[in-house]
Amino acid sequence: MSNHLQNLNLKIWRQDGPADGGRFESYLVGSISDEASFLELLDVLNEQLIGEGEDAIAFDHDCREGICGTCSLMIDGQAHGPQRGTATCQLHMRKFASGDTIVVEPWRATAFPILKDLMVDRSPLDRIVEAGGFITAATGGAPDANIIPIPKPVADAAMDAAECIGCGACVAACPNGAANLFTAAKVSHLNLLPQGQAERWSRVEAMVETMDEHFGSCTNHGECEAACPKSISLDFIALMHKDYRRAKVKNRKLISQI
Amino acid sequence: MTDSLLQSNTPAGSIADKWDNYKADMKLVNPNNKRKFKVLVVGSGLAGASAAASLAELGYDVEVFTFHDSPRRAHSIAAQGGINAAKNYRGDGDSVHRLFYDTIKGGDFRAREGNVHRLAQVSVNIIDQMVAQGVPFAREYGGLLDTRSFGGSQLQRTFYARGQTGQQLLLGAYQQMARQIGLGTVKLWNRVELVDTVTVDGRCAGIVTRDLVTGEVRSHAGHATVLCTGGYGNAFFLSTNAMNCNVTAAWRAHRKGAYFANPCYTQIHPTCIPQADDTQSKLTLMSGSLRNDGRVWVPLNAGDNRAADEIPEAERDYYLERLYPSFGNLAPRDISSRAAKRAVDSGRGVGPLKNGVYLDFSAAISRLGKDVVKERYGNLFDMYERITGENPYDIPMRIYPASHYTMGGLWVDYELMTTIPGLYAAGEANFSDHGANRLGASALMQGLADGYFVLPYTIGNYLAPMLNKPVPGTDHEAFKTAENEARGRFQTFLDIKGTRSPDHFHRELGKIIWDRCGMERTAEGLQQALTDIPALYDEFKTDLRVTGTGSSVNQTLEKAGRVDDFFQLGMLMCRDALERNESCGGHFRAEYQDEEGEAQRDDDNFAHVAAWEFTGDPMKSNRHKEELEFETIHLAKRSYK
Ligand SMILES: Cc1cc2nc3c(=O)[nH]c(=O)nc-3n(C[C@H](O)[C@H](O)[C@H](O)COP(=O)(O)OP(=O)(O)OC[C@H]3O[C@@H](n4cnc5c(N)ncnc54)[C@H](O)[C@@H]3O)c2cc1C
Ligand code: SF4
Ligand code: FES
Numbered sequence: 001m002s003n004h005l006q007n008l009n010l011k012i013w014r015q016d017g018p019a020d021g022g023r024f025e026s027y028l029v030g031s032i033s034d035e036a037s038f039l040e041l042l043d044v045l046n047e048q049l050i051g052e053g054e055d056a057i058a059f060d061h062d063c064r065e066g067i068c069g070t071c072s073l074m075i076d077g078q079a080h081g082p083q084r085g086t087a088t089c090q091l092h093m094r095k096f097a098s099g100d101t102i103v104v105e106p107w108r109a110t111a112f113p114i115l116k117d118l119m120v121d122r123s124p125l126d127r128i129v130e131a132g133g134f135i136t137a138a139t140g141g142a143p144d145a146n147i148i149p150i151p152k153p154v155a156d157a158a159m160d161a162a163e164c165i166g167c168g169a170c171v172a173a174c175p176n177g178a179a180n181l182f183t184a185a186k187v188s189h190l191n192l193l194p195q196g197q198a199e200r201w202s203r204v205e206a207m208v209e210t211m212d213e214h215f216g217s218c219t220n221h222g223e224c225e226a227a228c229p230k231s232i233s234l235d236f237i238a239l240m241h242k243d244y245r246r247a248k249v250k251n252r253k254l255i256s257q258i
Numbered sequence: 259m260t261d262s263l264l265q266s267n268t269p270a271g272s273i274a275d276k277w278d279n280y281k282a283d284m285k286l287v288n289p290n291n292k293r294k295f296k297v298l299v300v301g302s303g304l305a306g307a308s309a310a311a312s313l314a315e316l317g318y319d320v321e322v323f324t325f326h327d328s329p330r331r332a333h334s335i336a337a338q339g340g341i342n343a344a345k346n347y348r349g350d351g352d353s354v355h356r357l358f359y360d361t362i363k364g365g366d367f368r369a370r371e372g373n374v375h376r377l378a379q380v381s382v383n384i385i386d387q388m389v390a391q392g393v394p395f396a397r398e399y400g401g402l403l404d405t406r407s408f409g410g411s412q413l414q415r416t417f418y419a420r421g422q423t424g425q426q427l428l429l430g431a432y433q434q435m436a437r438q439i440g441l442g443t444v445k446l447w448n449r450v451e452l453v454d455t456v457t458v459d460g461r462c463a464g465i466v467t468r469d470l471v472t473g474e475v476r477s478h479a480g481h482a483t484v485l486c487t488g489g490y491g492n493a494f495f496l497s498t499n500a501m502n503c504n505v506t507a508a509w510r511a512h513r514k515g516a517y518f519a520n521p522c523y524t525q526i527h528p529t530c531i532p533q534a535d536d537t538q539s540k541l542t543l544m545s546g547s548l549r550n551d552g553r554v555w556v557p558l559n560a561g562d563n564r565a566a567d568e569i570p571e572a573e574r575d576y577y578l579e580r581l582y583p584s585f586g587n588l589a590p591r592d593i594s595s596r597a598a599k600r601a602v603d604s605g606r607g608v609g610p611l612k613n614g615v616y617l618d619f620s621a622a623i624s625r626l627g628k629d630v631v632k633e634r635y636g637n638l639f640d641m642y643e644r645i646t647g648e649n650p651y652d653i654p655m656r657i658y659p660a661s662h663y664t665m666g667g668l669w670v671d672y673e674l675m676t677t678i679p680g681l682y683a684a685g686e687a688n689f690s691d692h693g694a695n696r697l698g699a700s701a702l703m704q705g706l707a708d709g710y711f712v713l714p715y716t717i718g719n720y721l722a723p724m725l726n727k728p729v730p731g732t733d734h735e736a737f738k739t740a741e742n743e744a745r746g747r748f749q750t751f752l753d754i755k756g757t758r759s760p761d762h763f764h765r766e767l768g769k770i771i772w773d774r775c776g777m778e779r780t781a782e783g784l785q786q787a788l789t790d791i792p793a794l795y796d797e798f799k800t801d802l803r804v805t806g807t808g809s810s811v812n813q814t815l816e817k818a819g820r821v822d823d824f825f826q827l828g829m830l831m832c833r834d835a836l837e838r839n840e841s842c843g844g845h846f847r848a849e850y851q852d853e854e855g856e857a858q859r860d861d862d863n864f865a866h867v868a869a870w871e872f873t874g875d876p877m878k879s880n881r882h883k884e885e886l887e888f889e890t891i892h893l894a895k896r897s898y899k
Binding site: 055 | 347389390425426433439448647714757759810
């Protein structure tokens with residue numbers, strides 16, 4: 001049977017729009033089931049606010065299954081909250097206790113302007129993918145799928161990187177607002193696979209340089225890995241750096257041959 | 259007789275030749291002329307992203323619209339289990355014909371043969387295309403692709419990427435589209451919602467959108483428009499769909515003349531985590547693939563309150579294995595869901611609220627070892643534990659059916675065109691391929707088939723004759739009228755100033771639809787719903803409360819528009835269910851069952867698609883028919899015994 005938590009004090013960031021300065025507001029939720037998810041806590045609070053004629057708190061969410069990467073809350077100073085390897089939507093109230101004070105903020109990073117309350121604009125992450133996070137293979141011309149056997153460990157490693165849900169917690173957790181873990185995950189997914197080899201060097205160059213245009217620099221704090229709901233490994237950053245350095249050399253060589 | 263507007267336009271020839279015949283005869287647009295045509299693609303899930311990428315690669319001028327912040331967040335991302343294809347890599351006897359047959363039979367003989375056969379044909383190209391895009395499908399140790407079996411099939415034709423197949427496929431299609439965005443051939447509109455479609459002289463001229471950040475209402479004109487906007491499973495409020503899935507795009511098109519087909523064909527998935535309390539906002543699917551190794555059971559006797567491990571084998575009822583020995587735990591979804599409902603209704607439900615059945619992995623763990631089970635389903639087990647607080651390696655999972663997928667949708671012909679010329683529907687938004695029930699791992703296949711391998715051909719066939727002919731621009735009065743109507747509609751929601759939130763109404767509406775038009779329907783219950791829904795809708799129109807303004811982010815206002823459309827759809831779902839006096843697939847009318855409680859079809863009177871025409875009031879929509887012609891397949895009783 002579910003138990004109920006009583007009297008949760010929520011301190012939530014409210015901001016009317018990108019131009020507004022924003023402030024913390026305090027709210028009390030009298031009772032919530034420990035089976036509820038953290039976002040359901042916000043649902044309950046929003047119903048309460050609408051009942052009082054107030055504006056509901058804006059926050060991004062969609063699948064509530066930890067896969068779409070839409071939810072994005074800083075809970076008590078931790079991106080996605082206290083449970084490791086867990087997105088906000090999969091965090092449940094049984095991780096909290098009656099009477100707790102919980103501070104909820106949006107992702108904070110220069111690259112992610114706040115749109116309203118807890119909702120930010122993460123589209124610079126898409127710009128990195130558009131720069132090179134793909135394999136060029138137009139519809140129609142693909143050879144049979146089994147023509148290139150891919151050793152299981154290679155496919156598994158690519159999959160480990162491909163699991164990234166693009167939530168941006170790594171950026172929010174990073175003191176510099178760097179997007180290295182996200183970018184490394186995407187670069188590694190494709191650069192590890194045989195299909196990705198043709199564009200390996202141009203991909204890493206384009207993606208890293210687009211990343212640098214929008215985001216801060218990585219100084220190896222490792223906060224990103226700790227915040228990542230998919231536990232994407234820091235090793236991928238090392239892989240990306242290695243490929244980037246090699247790409248620079250290779251591309252210079254190519255140019256010198258012209 | 260088939261209504262004159264509902265000609266399927268299926269090409270002539272034997273079933274295996276139809277698609278080739280179509281391609282041989284279709285009109286073509288010269289590569290240099292393609293950029294003169296603007297195609298609006300609404301939705302960036304598997305169907306939308308694959309269509310947009312392919313059309314842009316061909317040279318069309320493409321614009322893509324999504325209410326998500328990024329195209330990669332479309333609900334396709336959440337698909338877990340896998341994607342079917344008739345590759346026959348295992349040599350287990352698969353073929354295009356078999357996949358075609360299984361899909362028609364799985365759909366309880368209520369789908370159009372021509373479309374389904376084409377789907378089976380192109381399924382093999384999808385896997386090739388997705389591997390080329392870098393989708394890290396599961397592999398065998400030798401490096402070749404691995405496959406597994408899935409409900410409703412006795413073959414291993416399902417390709418998968420851990421428990422995240424939808425995520426990996428969507429990332430593949432999204433990346434392919436992202437490349438086009440980077441090249442400037444696709445323009446992306448994110449965080450905008452379609453709020454109307456516009457027709458001029460009977461053709462689709464474009465759409466009207468609302469910017470979810472600024473509230474700006476704006477028109478977009480195009481030569482052709484494609485709706486890839488997903489399904490309407492959230493009509494039930496609680497479902498496995500993402501929170502923002504809605505019927506608005508399809509419904510707004512329906513109001514403008516697109517017929518809505520088979521709205522009562524909804525799929526209730528047997529393996530979801532049961533509801534835990536009243537604040538629950540959605541239900542979580544535990545992939546159907548779990549039924550490969552999990553055994554479903556309930557206690558033999560009602561009121562047995564012992565913990566699972568205290569109930570001896572002899573006092574357990576493995577009811578699927580008992581009732582359907584040849585398919586066992588892999589019986590199709592509609593059948594498994596009803597069986598679970600009956601088990602719970604008979605007082606044998608398990609868990610604190612007695613609202614579930616067990617899905618037990620102990621036999622698989624002792625046969626294969628914990629490591630193998632973990633390798634196969636680890637992420638699903640972790641998800642289950644995060645949600646329920648119980649460890650499924652030790653205690654059997656508890657599952658119960660939930661709304662999951664909708665087979666009904668906008669009526670389309672063989673070319674995926676709706677009854678509005680120039681307006682197409684693809685993916686879950688159309689009604690086309692799954693009849694009255696969809697087989698597992700076939701929705702991803704259909705979305706990608708539509709977007710990659712069907713629309714790029716059929717749209718060209720429509721556009722070719724329009725070369726150098728002017729089309730209405732956004733200054734046309736039809737756009738202005740639609741914009742003003744949309745602004746007025748959202749202002750009305752703000753002005754009601756009643757007492758109850760959109761979510762409140764959605765929850766109540768969902769409960770009516772679930773109780774009356776869910777897993778089991780009766781004429782009496784449906785008639786009741788058709789009194790209750792309009793009554794609640796009247797309250798919605800006078801007592802809705804939307805706080806905030808229309809000129810900045812306002813999720814309450816967005817929700818109000820979506821719930822408004824769910825109300826109207828809900829009426830149509832119940833009317834469709836009431837008119838269909840038979841049981842087939844996901845549509846189970848208690849009055850029409852055989853001695854063993856199985857669905858009883860009425861092929862003489864109902865072997866047709868019901869397509870509804872909007873007349874201004876969903877309670878008064880007109881029902882039209884497309885007769886289904888079975889030239890290849892012999893209609894048979896669907897047995898999984
Ligand atoms: C939990 C879960 C698991 C599943 N697992 C499987 C599986 O294993 N195998 C399988 O084959 N199928 C599975 N399915 C079904 C399958 O995932 C879906 O049917 C399929 O992905 C739908 O794809 P789509 O492209 O049609 O729509 P979606 O992916 O739902 O995309 C809809 C798009 O339309 C946009 N949109 C909608 N309305 C508007 C509007 N008004 N304005 C602007 N944009 C709009 C959205 O932003 C989104 O981009 C699963 C479904 C669920 C719920
Ligand atoms: S690397 Fe992790 S934290 Fe960063 S975007 Fe991907 S999933 Fe989110
Ligand atoms: S809402 Fe989708 S990951 Fe949290």
